Amino acid sequence: MQYEIKQHDKFSFIEEGEGQPLVLLHGLFGALSNFTELIHFFKRYNKVVVPMLPLLDMDILHTSVSGLAKYLHKFIELRDYKNIHLLGNSLGGHVGLVYLLKYENKNRVKTVTLTGSSGLFESAMGDSYPKRGDREYIRKKTEYTFYDPAMATEELVDEVFSITNNRLKVIKIIALAKSAIRNNLEKELQNIQIPALLIWGKNDNVTPPFVAEEFHKLLPNSELHFIDKCGHAPMMEVPDEFNRILFNFLKKHSAIATEA
Template identity: 70%
Template sequence: MSYTIQQQDKFKFIEEGEGEPLLLLHGLFGALSNFADLIDHFKKRYKVIVPLLPLLELDIFHTTVSGLAKHVHGFIELRGYTDIHLLGNSLGGHIALVHTLKHPEKIKSLTLTGSSGLFENGMGDSYPKRGDYDYIKKKAELTFYDPALATKELVDELFEITTNRLKVIKIIALAKSAIRSNLGEELSQIKQPTLLIWGNNDTITPPFVGKEFHKLIPNSELHFIDKCGHAPMMEVPEAFNAILDGFLSKLTVPVASNL
């Protein structure tokens, strides 16, 4: 599935469908393909928006969770979105949390899946090993319950990133920023209805992390999916979409019929 990438000022994004905005934030190694099934399912009833986060394009000073949250805020302001259903996976969830805490007024609901912000198992102190393809492949496989989902295309993409010294420095900077930015004491301030979707076999943000988010975010509900790792919307899209559908349908104003 290919999408038209739009650009306005410095922001690149896709926008599909009509209705209330459903804004998706990808993770550290995320891409549009991560959300393909989700976009196709929800664009029939929502305006699905995916900004391409400049994870490796910001200067090193702004290569942080808060720097990316500032980028998302600027994008939302420029586009004039309101009543946003904000969804983030992994680092994208962390960015969504920081944005919601700083600018809650335009966020109608929050969905987190495999989010950092409390605890995450990183790639390890030695990551990324430049030039070690098998090492990168094994790390990619850890993202999923089914390691076959770490396709050659995905591993090749990660490997290419890790052969660039400056990109490696920025990846490490983002990973360290995520660890430093622990939001535990602030999560009680989130008032939006919050959906937590977690893989029961997530080894990067294990199930206890989802339970902790549920405990700390007042108006939250938690769903676990079996045989699923760190990226449920990729690994089990039908189950993920069904849970998200049920959550959003309780909050969404229906799109007016043309009949």
């Protein structure tokens, strides 16, 4: 399903539906395809917003989790969203948390949802990067993201391969990965008091289940849901179950508008 990409100043984003904003933050190799089912479901109840995070387009000095959090802050300020419900997958969850800790001082954000988030621990692409052109390596690493290797379609592998086959993009990916490792939030998470939802794949190899347990322990107002036979991207791999859990959470926190 194709969605219109809108432009406001330097920001590109998708905005579908009406209601309280549900802002979706994608991960390091994320794309709109990651959120297709989620957008389709929630645009009936919320204003679903997907900012195109410039993961590989910022200058190298600002290619960091903090740099992306600042970008998100400027985007939210420009759009003047209120009653926001943040949702982040993988690096996107980490960016959302840093935004909450560094920039959220106007009570704009009402809830935060994390799925496979970095910020405490992650086993990213591995200890080393392949030589450019090693498509089979990329296939294996993409399959590693999911419980069901068949989720790593040719189209998805091509998408990741095209990124990792560009020298400058690889440098920025490594910079972001190192930034995520350095930016450990263990000592700060207690300061996030808003309701937090954790949706985690029981078979997540990148941010294993113990990471979810640690987030649950450190976030004072959190609830944790595991999904069996599911990897690092539950909203892609088990969208119906993911949407059901998220819907119930948002409904509990008065975030769901009645469908027209």
